[in-house]
Amino acid sequence: MKWTADLEHFPYPFKGSTYRYSNNSIPMITPISVEITPDYKNEMLLKRNLLTHHPDRCYQSLPHTKTAQWEIVELVIDHLAAHYPNEFTIEKQNSTWIFSNKLLDEKVEFVFGDLQSLPCEPLAFISHHVQEDLILMMQRDDDLYLDAGQLCFPANWSLAFNIGMKFKNIHHPIPGFKEEGLDDRILQFLLRLEAGNPWERKNWSLMAGDRLDTSLETFDQWGQLRKQVTKENAGKLVHIRVEVQKLFRLSQTNNILFTIHTHLLSLEQLTAIPEWLQQFYDILSKLPPHIVEYKGISLYKNAVLKYLEKQLERVKAT
Amino acid sequence: MNSEALFINGKRKYIFCGDDQGLKLLSSVMEKVIEEGLIHERFLLSDRKMPLLEDFLRSQNMGTFLYLAIPFSELQRFRTAIEDIGYSDEEVQYIGYGEKIISLFCCRCHEINKTKHEQKRLFCQGCGLDLEVSDHYSDLHDAFLGYVAKL
Ligand code: HEM
Ligand SMILES: [Zn+2]
Numbered sequence: 001m002k003w004t005a006d007l008e009h010f011p012y013p014f015k016g017s018t019y020r021y022s023n024n025s026i027p028m029i030t031p032i033s034v035e036i037t038p039d040y041k042n043e044m045l046l047k048r049n050l051l052t053h054h055p056d057r058c059y060q061s062l063p064h065t066k067t068a069q070w071e072i073v074e075l076v077i078d079h080l081a082a083h084y085p086n087e088f089t090i091e092k093q094n095s096t097w098i099f100s101n102k103l104l105d106e107k108v109e110f111v112f113g114d115l116q117s118l119p120c121e122p123l124a125f126i127s128h129h130v131q132e133d134l135i136l137m138m139q140r141d142d143d144l145y146l147d148a149g150q151l152c153f154p155a156n157w158s159l160a161f162n163i164g165m166k167f168k169n170i171h172h173p174i175p176g177f178k179e180e181g182l183d184d185r186i187l188q189f190l191l192r193l194e195a196g197n198p199w200e201r202k203n204w205s206l207m208a209g210d211r212l213d214t215s216l217e218t219f220d221q222w223g224q225l226r227k228q229v230t231k232e233n234a235g236k237l238v239h240i241r242v243e244v245q246k247l248f249r250l251s252q253t254n255n256i257l258f259t260i261h262t263h264l265l266s267l268e269q270l271t272a273i274p275e276w277l278q279q280f281y282d283i284l285s286k287l288p289p290h291i292v293e294y295k296g297i298s299l300y301k302n303a304v305l306k307y308l309e310k311q312l313e314r315v316k317a318t
Numbered sequence: 319m320n321s322e323a324l325f326i327n328g329k330r331k332y333i334f335c336g337d338d339q340g341l342k343l344l345s346s347v348m349e350k351v352i353e354e355g356l357i358h359e360r361f362l363l364s365d366r367k368m369p370l371l372e373d374f375l376r377s378q379n380m381g382t383f384l385y386l387a388i389p390f391s392e393l394q395r396f397r398t399a400i401e402d403i404g405y406s407d408e409e410v411q412y413i414g415y416g417e418k419i420i421s422l423f424c425c426r427c428h429e430i431n432k433t434k435h436e437q438k439r440l441f442c443q444g445c446g447l448d449l450e451v452s453d454h455y456s457d458l459h460d461a462f463l464g465y466v467a468k469l
Contacts, residue, residue: 056428161423164458173454216425220447220466227469 005038007273010265011244013202017282021177021291023186025201025247032079033198033248033259034130036087040103043131043212050152050213051128057217059124060163061136061148068136068253069122069148070113075248075257076126076134088129101129123148135258137167137190144190144256146170151215153262155205155241156296158216175290195251203243205295206304210239210264229300234307235268238300240280267304271311281308323347323385323413330381332358335371336413340387343413347385363388368399375403384410390418390435398457421461422451430461439467 037043051058061069077099080088091098095112108125110117118125127134127150135149144167151159162170167190168183177183193199207214208225229237241264248257271277284297285305292298325347332351334344341348341362351358361374375384384405386396393414400410418435429444433451440449442464449464456463 158425158463160428161425161454161456161459161463165456169455169457173452216465217428218426220426220469223466223469 013204025199028198065148073122132259137256153212195249198248226299231306239264329383335361336387387413389416390414422464423461
């Protein structure tokens, strides 16, 4: 999926001229867990298709998560209705709620807290209305567990494998994360997350192609494009993939809602802004090998660098 | 997870824990510790029951070093419990013996494959994908993750 909005709205992820793993979370200025972009309708179509045809890949939950799931429904619906009043409304008559999604022309009536009143689990239900992937991290014994989640647009990881997993364990595949003590520092930070003070961060990667659903389950297919990148086609084929991740403490159940909104931008679009071009070139050319490898860029990094060099020459010439 | 124990110097206390055969594998390190006059304790896991061991490990002070020697097939399960108590990788040596069969979760079809632990590659029994064995482990599945071995 191509970025169709203004470039100035793209969540550009870079600061400085180098990139290292760190806790790059910042307090959220406008506390909102989900965002509606111009791609809303297309992405909802894609997401609903994936949820229907690949339920195990896209949705997992453990039985003890229902109360927390309802709390997520409430938080997300309240945010939608408050920030997008023309697109979403909620009428609450005691525990009977009527939720309207005007973008999709849908109206859902249910009894809050009553599982029978929805066609699916509460987390699955609300997932059908937002572009974000929604992950529930349950807190107990000073740890966080991935006990439920809806994940249609993962950056090459498997929800089905990770279900029930602890925070540090989830991050085990990342090189250097444990050795540098980052996993523990970030976990301690998350355990102290307070209701009413949400945080956000951006994560970035590169990919060959423009699929949002880059699941680990289908990597053997979409990964093939990595072999086709050349310095000639990199501008159109290679995309920067930015995840805007948000962290909310759920005040009633003391768990954490983690939302992931994935955005793709072709290198051609990224490099249209000379400052971005230079900064991205600096970062990519100095990116440590273990990060290049983990992010899956090794096969085509050189082709991308050559492409960027050509663009830099072009900018200097004008 | 090794098959041989190594003496690590300079710890406040050493714990040697294993079943009968496991403790035999620890005997040379134990002798060394005795020779050097270091504080130590033996813990026989007669029936490989976890709760007693957990209580025992919880009651230990910081600076305690643990050797655990049991069949490979049980090792990962114990390791998880010991990590939960708060022992880090630097405070424990895990020694396994016997045949180690592990489960491997296929990244494509989610099939759980059984394989010998030495094996680094495997064709998934569910979908035939060529899998590379990783050390990414799930307690819930009691399995390691198998990634695409070759694009
Ligand atoms: C609390 C909810 C979170 C969940 C469920 C989560 C989940 C994940 C997962 C599944 C991966 C991919 C691991 C793999 O390769 O299998 C990952 C990567 C990563 N996570 Fe998290 N994460 C969370 C929060 C955070 C936070 C708060 C930070 C930092 C402040 C963070 C930093 C990272 C980094 C740096 C990577 C590597 C990304 C890359 O290089 O592209 N995570 N995370
Ligand atoms: Zn398979």
